[in-house]
Amino acid sequence: MKKYLGAYKKESILGPLFKLTECLFELMIPLVVAAIIDRGIVGGDRGLILRLGLLMVGLGLVGLACSLTAQYYAAKAAVGAATAMRQDLFDKVQSLSYTQLDRLGASGLITRMTSDVQQVQSGINLTLRLFLRSPFVVFGAMVMAFRVDPKSALVFVAAIPLLALVVFAVMLFTMPMHKRAREMLDKVTGKTRENLSGARVVRAFAREEGEIKAFGERNQALTGLLMKAGRLTALTGPLTSVIVNAALMALLYIGALRVGAGYITQGAVIALVNYMSQILIELIKLANLIVTMTRSLACWGRVRQVLDLPVERGSGKEREPLGEEAVSFEDVGLTYPGAGAAALTDISFRAYRGMTVGVIGGTGSGKSSLVNLIPGFYPATRGQVRVLGRAVREWDPEALRERIGLVPQRAQLFQGSIRDNLCFGNENASDGDLLWALEAAQALDFVGKAGLDHLLEPGGRNLSGGQRQRLTIARALVRRPDILILDDSASALDYATEAALRKSLGQLRAHCTTFIVSQRSASVMHADLILVLDDGRLAGSGTHEGLMGSCPLYREIYYSQYPEEAAP
Numbered sequence: 001m002k003k004y005l006g007a008y009k010k011e012s013i014l015g016p017l018f019k020l021t022e023c024l025f026e027l028m029i030p031l032v033v034a035a036i037i038d039r040g041i042v043g044g045d046r047g048l049i050l051r052l053g054l055l056m057v058g059l060g061l062v063g064l065a066c067s068l069t070a071q072y073y074a075a076k077a078a079v080g081a082a083t084a085m086r087q088d089l090f091d092k093v094q095s096l097s098y099t100q101l102d103r104l105g106a107s108g109l110i111t112r113m114t115s116d117v118q119q120v121q122s123g124i125n126l127t128l129r130l131f132l133r134s135p136f137v138v139f140g141a142m143v144m145a146f147r148v149d150p151k152s153a154l155v156f157v158a159a160i161p162l163l164a165l166v167v168f169a170v171m172l173f174t175m176p177m178h179k180r181a182r183e184m185l186d187k188v189t190g191k192t193r194e195n196l197s198g199a200r201v202v203r204a205f206a207r208e209e210g211e212i213k214a215f216g217e218r219n220q221a222l223t224g225l226l227m228k229a230g231r232l233t234a235l236t237g238p239l240t241s242v243i244v245n246a247a248l249m250a251l252l253y254i255g256a257l258r259v260g261a262g263y264i265t266q267g268a269v270i271a272l273v274n275y276m277s278q279i280l281i282e283l284i285k286l287a288n289l290i291v292t293m294t295r296s297l298a299c300w301g302r303v304r305q306v307l308d309l310p311v312e313r314g315s316g317k318e319r320e321p322l323g324e325e326a327v328s329f330e331d332v333g334l335t336y337p338g339a340g341a342a343a344l345t346d347i348s349f350r351a352y353r354g355m356t357v358g359v360i361g362g363t364g365s366g367k368s369s370l371v372n373l374i375p376g377f378y379p380a381t382r383g384q385v386r387v388l389g390r391a392v393r394e395w396d397p398e399a400l401r402e403r404i405g406l407v408p409q410r411a412q413l414f415q416g417s418i419r420d421n422l423c424f425g426n427e428n429a430s431d432g433d434l435l436w437a438l439e440a441a442q443a444l445d446f447v448g449k450a451g452l453d454h455l456l457e458p459g460g461r462n463l464s465g466g467q468r469q470r471l472t473i474a475r476a477l478v479r480r481p482d483i484l485i486l487d488d489s490a491s492a493l494d495y496a497t498e499a500a501l502r503k504s505l506g507q508l509r510a511h512c513t514t515f516i517v518s519q520r521s522a523s524v525m526h527a528d529l530i531l532v533l534d535d536g537r538l539a540g541s542g543t544h545e546g547l548m549g550s551c552p553l554y555r556e557i558y559y560s561q562y563p564e565e566a567a568p
Helices: 002-041 046-095 098-104 106-131 133-148 154-197 199-204 208-234 236-261 266-307 367-372 397-402 418-422 431-440 444-450 465-478 495-506 544-550 552-561
Strands: 325-334 344-352 356-361 382-387 404-407 483-487 513-517 529-534 537-542
Touching: 002 046, 002 106, 002 133, 002 266, 046 106, 046 266, 098 106, 106 133, 106 154, 106 266, 133 154, 133 266, 154 199, 154 208, 154 236, 154 266, 199 208, 208 236, 236 266, 325 513, 344 367, 344 382, 344 513, 344 529, 344 537, 356 367, 356 552, 367 483, 367 513, 367 529, 397 404, 404 465, 418 431, 418 465, 431 444, 431 465, 431 495, 465 483, 465 495, 529 544, 529 552, 537 544, 537 552, 544 552
Parallel strands: 356 513, 356 529, 404 483, 483 513
Antiparallel strands: 325 344, 325 382, 529 537
16 A cells, blocks of 8 residues: 555545544534533523534534545545556556466456455545544543543443454454455356357357356355355444443443532533444444455455566567577477466477468367467476577567567457557558558458548457458558467468468568468468477477378378368
8 A cells, every 4th residue: 555655645644634633623522512511501601602602613614624625635545546556457467477367367357457446445545534533533532531520431441442342353254254255256257257248159059047047156155245244244333332322321320420429510421421422423433444444455455466466577678680590499398277287298399580380280289379388478387488599588578579470369359440450569550551461461452441440349340250360460460570470360261362361471481480370281281380289299390291291190180171182
């Protein structure tokens, strides 16, 4: 909190300060009431009653002004801190590796960035307003009671520790529950997100009832835990009320005896009762504050979990001259966290400047895992991956990815114009650069009709699958990368368009090393180097002609797509 509230030091000090000033005026009111009774009513002095009445109104108005000022400063500090926290959280997520993102999960990150930060904001606001005010009023009322009558005030000494015990016991038991509840909320959010994105599949297989039941189970588990925490929290009000009302009874009894004995006045008893009532009100506020703080601390712990994740940074961002060796793998292995078996094992190869490298294999053979190691999305668990002459772990991630153009397996576009989407690759690209990239990606025909300023729906829903793939290829080409990775990014294209795309990409050979991941033999057969993967291992590498003679798996894939008698 020190980091986020540091920018709001003035507000963080003035908010509680004005609240304490309000408390001082509030603590004076019972004394004024006592004076009205003892000196005004008993003495029959109407002028004094009027003057003290106006004084009481004045104290109330000044207290109201102080309260509003405190609320303004507390809200400003809380909203500002939450804004900075949310921004840091978003920036942190952008810097995390794929491994860390997989472990946290999309639904968990969404909950942290929205609901959890909102809870922390509420906690900061209430803390600045009430965390000092409530204890100040409680102990201030006790001190003032001792000034009125020390013997009667002993009731306060007995009641306050009991009240504190109740409040903090509830906090101790409910805090772990709220933390578990936030984790369950992640699961509910994840199920909701899954059903919204897969609504068509659910309906196509008539699985609505099953999904409703699965959601209901998670929702009921969350509800049950929150109900349990709510029942414990609900005990705070009745228990504090019982203690305070018992103290009031004792106070009235002792006060009556002392009034009868002539030690104190009737106004003093009313003042003591008012102070006890103030304590009751403040403890109810404090109980609500404790509940909010319990939730906020649980949420803050989840936010801190993301903010404290380490981000590996390399030694610099300078653009070194590109050597002949573009990418090399040296006995590389990859095992995903929590996976039972390795995704890649003992992969070794070298790709030089201007080469086209094809990666082929069956489903689940590790093709995408291999190319994801090049930009450093996942760290190799053994061996070493070198890009442009430097180990991936030595690169600054941002600098490394500036040199790479990646077209992911799933074509992902963003809401906005075609121009905005293409400029993800290079925000300073001119219209000429964009048109060149579109032409190279075989997308100029449909973009030329719509125009660069044509608006896309979220995910590019108003485009066909092939159009989305071609736009994502153009987005990568706008960067004019040193290494271009096409991860099965032509699967929605017809053979003629894919052939034209391969021919166009072949003209980039002078400055760009291209990796083509595909299950089609036609997509990789003209590559300078073909890597054949089988269950995470390198089953063969070489040219098409060499592999047809030396690699049975490659030959099997090839003839499964081309009948032997019709194969080119």
